[in-house]
Amino acid sequence: MDTLFVINAVFKTGQIVATRGVYDLTCQNPDFAKFVQKSLNRHVKGDWGEVDVEDKQTNDQALKQGTRLLSAYNDDRFPKNGVATIWIITEADRSATTILFPDEY
Known part of the structure; x- marks a missing residue:
């Protein structure tokens, strides 16, 4: 996986990190790696992806209050165990951002 x-x-x-499942699939599938990169770029710009309205509002508040941020991005080309979603979570203290599959939470 490229940086x-x-x-x-x-x-x-x-620090930006990925779980083993996400990392392994990015190494195996260049298209998935591009999807992860695009999703990360959306996350850091405040585009929270496919979360509901309440979660979007929570994230917008979290930007001001310094609490945890959670985004979700879907791409049906990459189903894993029937799920084509990745989550990106930035910790409240902004020490780390983790890219993971929901079942790895």
């Missing part, structure tokens, strides 16, 4: 990077982030990401 993930962010451009014009609206908050600090801290």
Whole structure:
């Protein structure tokens, strides 16, 4: 997996890490790696993906209050155990951002 990077982030990401499941699939599938990179770029710009309205509002507040951020991104080309979703979570203290499958939480 190539190094993930962010451009014009609206908050600090801290160290960017991926779970073993996400990491392994990015190594095996270049298209999935591109999807992860695009999703990360959306996350750091405040585009929370496919979360509901309440979660979007919670994230918008979290930007101001310094609490945890959670985004969800779907791509039906990459089902894993029937799920085509990744989550991206940035910790409240902005020390780390983790990319994971929901079942790895």
